[in-house]
Amino acid sequence: MLKSMTGFGNATVEANGMSVTAEVKTLNSKFLDIYCRIPRQFSDKEIELRSLLTQHLERGKVELALNLTRTQAVRPGVTINRPLVGAYVSDLKETANGLLMSVSDSDVLQLALQQPNAYLTESADPTADADDWATVLAAVQEAVRRCNDFRQQDGAVLEGKFQEYIRTISDRLADVEEQDVRRIPAVRERMRNAVLELLGNENFDQNRFEQELVYYIEKFDISEEKVRLRNHLTYFLEVLATEEANGKKLNFISQEIGREINTIGSKANDATIQRFVVQMKDELEKIKEQTMNVI
Incomplete structure (x- = not known):
């Protein structure tokens, strides 16, 4: 299941005469970037908090804010x-x-x-400090859990969008395949006229003729590109359905999809197919943009 890098979670825990509110906010980032705003009395626990956030949030720009309020009277130090x-x-x-x-x-x-x-x-009470830290930790853990729930819900929305984008590209590829059937006779006619013109030339060169023929065949044939593009689209959906789906892998597949689309556009030499190619590129850009928001 996909998880978005955008998320928010907050939680308030009250215990031992203290109320702790923890807020966790995550945004897009290429790597894991953690920023903590915590009370000075728990500054020595920052490494432990960072370890907790790293373990559960994996990637993105993460901001943690802690707010502590005493709910009972306390003795001065x-x-x-x-x-x-x-x-x-x-x-x-x-x-x-x-x-x-x-x-x-x-x-x-x-x-x-x-x-x-x-x-x-007065010397610090180690038992009281341990109880206070347990309250803080409980609030942070609950905020992180809620943030992850938010990310999963947003990831489910992204998964639906990806499926829609891939489906649109697949539909345009079907249109390309249908148009390619009509394109071939036109290409064949142009090649036939070119061959007749070449044969009528007194300086006709057999070797040059064969080279030109191979060139035109390779230039206009998009059969392999269509097959590879269809395979890439299928593979994208297969990866999307796995537990290991992540933004980086989906982005790599989208790059391969883009290569095949570009090659089809450059080799087709057909106005109708070019329009389909533009529509496929438009959907592909949406995919690339959204993969940047996937963990």
């Missing part, structure tokens, strides 16, 4: 060392009184808070 600050305040007041200085309580408190060890830094 830094607290005031109240016993020590209280001791500082008492000592500063005694010192000021001893020096017969008048100092406001707010000034004393501000000065005490600037003293060594006035603040306590």
Whole structure:
């Protein structure tokens, strides 16, 4: 089944007093190009997130955005060392009184808070960090799954378009084959007149005659091109129906289809067939454009 490179998925997971919203957006790109916007506290997890995106999204320009919101009150990471600050305040007041200085309580408190060890830094809770990361990971995985679902749905639409384009080319090829039957007598008549004119020439050269005959036969015969084009069209549909179908392989086949169409156009020397060739080229360009959006 085809998968488009265009996709979008978002998911919100709430757990452990935290709400995590993850958004994954993918666009066309020749290679896998990942851009992550994640909170600083999880910056060390970026490699793990990139590995997850690479494993599941394969190809395209991928953008991941994470938004974290605390749904419950949390303790600050830094607290005031109240016993020590209280001791500082008492000592500063005694010192000021001893020096017969008048100092406001707010000034004393501000000065005490600037003293060594006035603040306590709580050590990080590894269990809480692990729980937070599990919530983030769950949100990202769900967003990636939804993005892949989007890609598969878009790929199904592309598959229908490819089948339509190939069917149109096949119909025009049938028109070419029908017109080729009418073209042959006209070509034969032109060759016969050319041969008669050549035979009437006093400087008639048998070797040159045979060379010219072979040249005209090869120049106007499109039998092999029609067979190869029909085979390429069939092969395109066969690959399209496989699980291994991918944009690069389909693009390679479309290039081969284009070569046969161009050769038919250059060798046919027929206005009606040329019109059919133009219509086939138009459908082929649509195929090439769409294969650029297939993984």
